[in-house]
Amino acid sequence: MTSSAPAYLILGGSGGIGSACARQLRAAGSQVMLAGRNEAALKALAAELDCPWQCADARSIAQVEHCVQSAAQQFDTLDGVANCVGSVLLKPAHLTTPAEWDETLAVNLTSAFAVVRAASRVMRERGGAIVLVSSAAARLGLANHEAIAAAKAGVAGLALSAAATYAARNIRVNAVAPGLVRTELTRRIWDNQRAAEASVGMHALGRLGEPDDVARLIVWLLAPENSWITGQVYGVDGGLATVRTQRPAVAGGSQSSPS
Numbered sequence: 001m002t003s004s005a006p007a008y009l010i011l012g013g014s015g016g017i018g019s020a021c022a023r024q025l026r027a028a029g030s031q032v033m034l035a036g037r038n039e040a041a042l043k044a045l046a047a048e049l050d051c052p053w054q055c056a057d058a059r060s061i062a063q064v065e066h067c068v069q070s071a072a073q074q075f076d077t078l079d080g081v082a083n084c085v086g087s088v089l090l091k092p093a094h095l096t097t098p099a100e101w102d103e104t105l106a107v108n109l110t111s112a113f114a115v116v117r118a119a120s121r122v123m124r125e126r127g128g129a130i131v132l133v134s135s136a137a138a139r140l141g142l143a144n145h146e147a148i149a150a151a152k153a154g155v156a157g158l159a160l161s162a163a164a165t166y167a168a169r170n171i172r173v174n175a176v177a178p179g180l181v182r183t184e185l186t187r188r189i190w191d192n193q194r195a196a197e198a199s200v201g202m203h204a205l206g207r208l209g210e211p212d213d214v215a216r217l218i219v220w221l222l223a224p225e226n227s228w229i230t231g232q233v234y235g236v237d238g239g240l241a242t243v244r245t246q247r248p249a250v251a252g253g254s255q256s257s258p259s
Contacts, residue, residue, distance in 0.1 A: 007075035014041035016183025018084035020215035058111035127170030163231030179237030204239025
């Protein structure tokens with residue numbers, strides 16, 4: 001397939017954020033290949049968007065390599081790759097099993113490394129963009145997030161180092177760090193009224209994120225028009241990692257106003 005339109009690969013393409021990225025890219029006229037483990041969901045979305053797809057387990061460096069090579073061959077080029085693969089594990093360290101630790105690292109960190117490794121090989125001649133997904137949990141201390149925070153902090157560090165390594169090749173590497181986003185992956189949190197209310201209260205803007213909130217930033221970072229941006233980890237988290245809103249005054253106390 002040969003086209004002048006930019007060509008992108010979205011891993012985790014049938015997930016909440018990945019599918020939102022794919023829809024936005026296709027709406028803008030870009031070429032997109034979807035990849036992931038959920039064959040039925042991939043086929044349905046590919047049919048909706050009229051784009052190719054491929055089953056791949058992003059925990060496997062070899063499978064990611066094959067997927068990236070396939071996308072480059074499909075489009076005769078590859079302008080960008082976004083890794084939207086991820087998982088959620090909310091457990092304190094002492095209750096996390098070795099298997100859960102290994103799986104959390106594999107899904108979140110190994111997949112990101114595999115994408116950087118494979119995409120940088122394909123993009124070495126023409127340049128391109130790589131976008132990874134970290135988390136607000138890697139930027140502040142949240143109880144019971146030890147495994148996922150460690151994995152996502154690794155993703156942020158990977159993005160910075162890879163940005164330095166491949167800058168001379170005009171390969172841009174950035175990451176986004178979302179707060180709690182309403183996807184199927186996080187449904188057990190936001191579908192529980194008490195958990196949802198507590199989570200909303202931690203986000204300064206007073207709501208949880210939607211997949212499109214994060215996808216818009218990923219798509220923007222992928223765009224060749226933003227070719228002077230690399231080595232950044234952007235929070236898209238409703239203020240979760242950096243902003244604390246003023247609490248109501250306690251009875252008998254005083255409350256100051258921001259200047």
